[in-house]
Amino acid sequence: MLAAWSALRRRWLSAAGAGTGSVQPRGPPRLSPHVVDLRSDTVTQPCPAMRRAMARAAVGDDDYGEDPTVNELQRLAAGIVGMEEALFVPTVTMANLIAVMCHCQRRGAQVILGRDSHLHVYEHGGVAQVAGVHSQALPDLPDGTFDLELLELTIREAHGNRYHPRPELVCLENTHSSAGGRVLPLAYLQQVRGLADRYGLQVHMDGARLMNAAVAQNVEPARITQHCDSVSLCFSKGLGAPAGAVLAGRRDFVAEAWRMRKLLGGGMRQAGVLAAAALVGLEHMGVKLRRDHDNAWRFAEGIQELNLPLCSVNLMAVETNIVMVNISGGCPSPAELCEHLRAVSEEELAKTGHAVSVLLFPWSAHTMRAVWHCDVSARDTELTKKKLEFVARKYQEKLTLGLWPTPPSVGGA
Numbered sequence: 571m572l573a574a575w576s577a578l579r580r581r582w583l584s585a586a587g588a589g590t591g592s593v594q595p596r597g598p599p600r601l602s603p604h605v606v607d608l609r610s611d612t613v614t615q616p617c618p619a620m621r622r623a624m625a626r627a628a629v630g631d632d633d634y635g636e637d638p639t640v641n642e643l644q645r646l647a648a649g650i651v652g653m654e655e656a657l658f659v660p661t662v663t664m665a666n667l668i669a670v671m672c673h674c675q676r677r678g679a680q681v682i683l684g685r686d687s688h689l690h691v692y693e694h695g696g697v698a699q700v701a702g703v704h705s706q707a708l709p710d711l712p713d714g715t716f717d718l719e720l721l722e723l724t725i726r727e728a729h730g731n732r733y734h735p736r737p738e739l740v741c742l743e744n745t746h747s748s749a750g751g752r753v754l755p756l757a758y759l760q761q762v763r764g765l766a767d768r769y770g771l772q773v774h775m776d777g778a779r780l781m782n783a784a785v786a787q788n789v790e791p792a793r794i795t796q797h798c799d800s801v802s803l804c805f806s807k808g809l810g811a812p813a814g815a816v817l818a819g820r821r822d823f824v825a826e827a828w829r830m831r832k833l834l835g836g837g838m839r840q841a842g843v844l845a846a847a848a849l850v851g852l853e854h855m856g857v858k859l860r861r862d863h864d865n866a867w868r869f870a871e872g873i874q875e876l877n878l879p880l881c882s883v884n885l886m887a888v889e890t891n892i893v894m895v896n897i898s899g900g901c902p903s904p905a906e907l908c909e910h911l912r913a914v915s916e917e918e919l920a921k922t923g924h925a926v927s928v929l930l931f932p933w934s935a936h937t938m939r940a941v942w943h944c945d946v947s948a949r950d951t952e953l954t955k956k957k958l959e960f961v962a963r964k965y966q967e968k969l970t971l972g973l974w975p976t977p978p979s980v981g982g983a
Contacts, residue, residue, distance in 0.1 A: 603914040603927040606950045606957075610931065611779075611807040611862075611891060611943035619854075620811065620847040629842035632658070633832075639842030643849055644816065650852070651780070651801050652792025653818035657827050658845060659836050662778045665802035665817035666741075667696040668830040669774045670703055672823055673739040673799070677702040680735035682724060682771075684710040686748035689741055689776055700834070704735040712887070714746025715758050718765065725769045740766055743776040744794065745783045750939075751866075751892030753783045756793065763797040773797065778804040778815075782890040785859040799823070808859050808891060809851030810944040814844045862891040862942040865951040869893055869940065872955040880962040881907075881938075891942040894933065895958075902965060904932035910961045918960055926957045 607613045616624070630636035640658050648656040659665050666689050670681055674697075681697055683690050685707040689697070697703045706724060708716050721740070728734040740762060744754045766773045775798040777783075777791075784791040795801045800819035805811035817827050831837060838844070870883040870893045882896050897904055911928040919925045933939040940954070 603925040604950075604953065605927045605929065606946060606954050607929045608931075608940040608942065608946065608954065609929050611941045614806075614810045614943050614945050616812050616847055617810060617850070617944070620850045623846040623850050624843045627842040627846035629840040631839055632841045633837040633839055637840060637842045637845070639849070640845040643845040643852075646849065646852060647803060647816045648818050650791050651777070651795045651803065651818050652790075653795065653801065654821045655824040656816040656818035657824050657831060658838075658841060659815050659817055659831055660813060660838065661806075662776065662802045662804040662815040663693045663696070664831070664834055664836050665815045666693060666774070666776050667700060667834065668817055668827050668836075669800045669802065669819075670697045670739060670741070671701045671830045672819075672826045673772045673774060674701065674703045676736070676738070678704060678735055679739070680704045680706050680728065680737040681739040681741055682706045682708060682721065682737055683741040684708060684714070684716065684743060684746070684748075686710045687741065687743045687776065688747055688778065689743065691748070706735075706737065710746065710749060712749060712752075714743065714749035714752040714754060716762075718758075718761055721762070722765055725765065725771065729769060737769070737771055739772050739774060741774050741776060742798070743778075745779040745786075745890050745892075747779070747892070750887045750894040751779065751782065751890035751941075752887065753786045753889050754794075756787065756789070756797075759794065759797040772799040774799060775801040777801045779807055779890065781855050782808055782859055782863070785856060786863060786890050805848035805851055808862060808943060809848065809855055810858065811847040811851045812844065814841075814848050858944045859891070861948075862944065862946070863889075865946060865948055866891050866893050866940070866942040868948070869942075869951050869955055872952075873958065876955075876959055876962075878959065878962045878966075880965055881958070893940045893942075895930070895938040895940060897936050897938065904934070904936065904938045907961065907965075908932050908938060910965070911957060918957075922956055922960055924953060924956070926953045928954050928957045 627639045632640045644656045644658055674681060681703050690705060690707050697705055725737050728737045745751045780791055780803050783794055800823060803816050805814045867888055870885055870888045873883045874885055880898055883893060908930050911930055914925045914927055931939040
């Protein structure tokens with residue numbers, strides 16, 4: 571009886587696909603789509619050169635200043651951004667918080683920043699929660715800048731009124747994520763510097779995508795950061811490393827930043843394995859970022875040429891690797907359209923010859939965001955454009971027929 575049961579079980583497991591470690595579903599096979607992930611430039615995978623560098627990295631205790639790879643990265647990064655020294659930290663969020671803590675050492679001091687800036691919206695209010703600093707948020711103009719008259723008025727009013735918090739720091743974001751990767755003009759940065767000097771304020775730049783700005787303006791990064799007292803730089807966005815950032819500034823500033831990093835638990839000991847990947851990213855950044863910008867522009871231009879009633883792109887706003895796709899009307903919502911772009915179908919395969927799952931980010935009530943990076947090729951860009959055209963035209967057909975499309979299940983993605 572036992573032998574018969576064992577034989578039956580073996581036959582059942584074999585039929586169910588146990589030999590391959592998975593149960594094979596009945597019916598037609600699911601589509602295996604090609605995935606193009608444009609949600610962010612943080613989704614990249616370390617390239618083979620990075621993995622080799624990480625495996626071979628010389629390491630030491632960075633908390634003691636003894637990790638040679640971290641030290642090399644800090645020296646190189648400081649030189650690139652034109653600062654005296656730099657400090658390796660886990661994330662730009664930590665770098666920005668440390669910068670505010672170092673520049674605003676008086677509790678209740680004020681930092682002036684953009685209402686839509688990453689530091690104000692997406693970093694969990696760390697400047698208030700941890701640093702005890704008050705944020706004065708100014709409206710961001712469409713190009714990511716401030717109205718300079720409003721900036722000066724805000725500073726002057728605070729200086730002339732003992733009931734106001736004392737402004738001590740202006741924070742800029744370059745490139746500006748919520749503005750669609752816009753690059754802050756060099757003349758504007760010089761004007762902000764002049765205002766800050768006039769009233770005794772410091773200037774910090776959230777330079778998570780600083781290298782994108784430098785490539786777009788065809789200048790050395792130090793040309794941009796010369797107008798700032800400190801700058802953060804991310805390695806895990808366009809540069810393609812798995813983690814890490816630096817905070818750079820004057821020598822005494824970085825010495826104080828080390829203490830704040832310790833307070834926040836940012837000392838990483840044998841961090842050379844991460845710094846090695848960042849060094850590879852810096853070595854090849856020019857070619858990679860220029861290609862990302864070209865692909866983003868090619869996509870935006872292609873969408874504009876299609877003249878789709880459902881969606882459009884403002885070409886004047888596409889300056890780096892980010893494209894904001896505007897959705898017309900209230901249907902579909904960006905979230906619904908993102909689901910349709912993610913899903914795949916037999917109809918899509920039959921009509922386009924491809925099964926492509928495109929991942930975009932529903933950014934606002936009428937906008938989707940697409941971000942190019944080192945894992946997205948020119949072919950991926952063309953496939954993304956064709957997928958958006960296919961989905962948009964299908965939506966328009968159903969609306970014309972009086973049908974209300976519903977978000978699909980996410981196929982084989």
